[in-house]
Amino acid sequence: MEIAVYPNPVLRTKAKPIEYIDNEICRIAGEMLDTLYDACGVGLAAPQVGLSIRLVVLDITGEKTGERVFINPHIIEERGEIMEEEGCLSFPDVRGKIIRSQYVKVTAYNLKGEQLEIETEGLLSRAWQHEIDHLNGCLFIDKMTPASTIANKPKLKELELSYQNNKAGVS
Numbered sequence: 340m341e342i343a344v345y346p347n348p349v350l351r352t353k354a355k356p357i358e359y360i361d362n363e364i365c366r367i368a369g370e371m372l373d374t375l376y377d378a379c380g381v382g383l384a385a386p387q388v389g390l391s392i393r394l395v396v397l398d399i400t401g402e403k404t405g406e407r408v409f410i411n412p413h414i415i416e417e418r419g420e421i422m423e424e425e426g427c428l429s430f431p432d433v434r435g436k437i438i439r440s441q442y443v444k445v446t447a448y449n450l451k452g453e454q455l456e457i458e459t460e461g462l463l464s465r466a467w468q469h470e471i472d473h474l475n476g477c478l479f480i481d482k483m484t485p486a487s488t489i490a491n492k493p494k495l496k497e498l499e500l501s502y503q504n505n506k507a508g509v510s
């Protein structure tokens with residue numbers, strides 16, 4: 340799968356809930372995991388591969404075990420605040436500081452249709468908030484500190500220009 344890069348409009352589209360977990364969803368989830376490992380990322384949301392559905396893959400350890408596919412996730416509890424630097428596979432070479440909740444509790448379904456409740460802190464909590472934002476068309480550049488926003492301006496301009504050129508067939 341190809342990763343959608345900013346400013347591809349699919350990244351700004353609110354994703355639709357998944358109503359049935361069928362073979363197609365399982366296939367998409369598998370391909371998204373492959374794409375995640377190829378890109379050496381920790382998380383990937385379906386809009387990042389051009390699909391406007393509420394599906395996220397996450398593997399913070401990269402160990403390829405445990406629950407890694409999450410359907411219709413949402414945050415039901417959050418607390419604390421912590422500022423850390425983060426990046427995004429849809430924004431090559433962009434990194435910025437963002438304040439996020441220190442702890443979040445998430446509910447989601449796995450591929451078997453079982454409901455999960457996940458409590459997370461630290462890096463995993465940050466990844467969860469980042470990926471769920473993607474499902475709502477919210478991007479990490481929207482939440483960066485003013486200093487990081489200024490620092491990344493030239494890089495974002497560059498990405499915008501290259502997207503326009505690709506669309507126009509110029510390389």
Ligand code: ZN
Pocket residue numbers: 426427428429469473
């Ligand atoms: Zn991202």
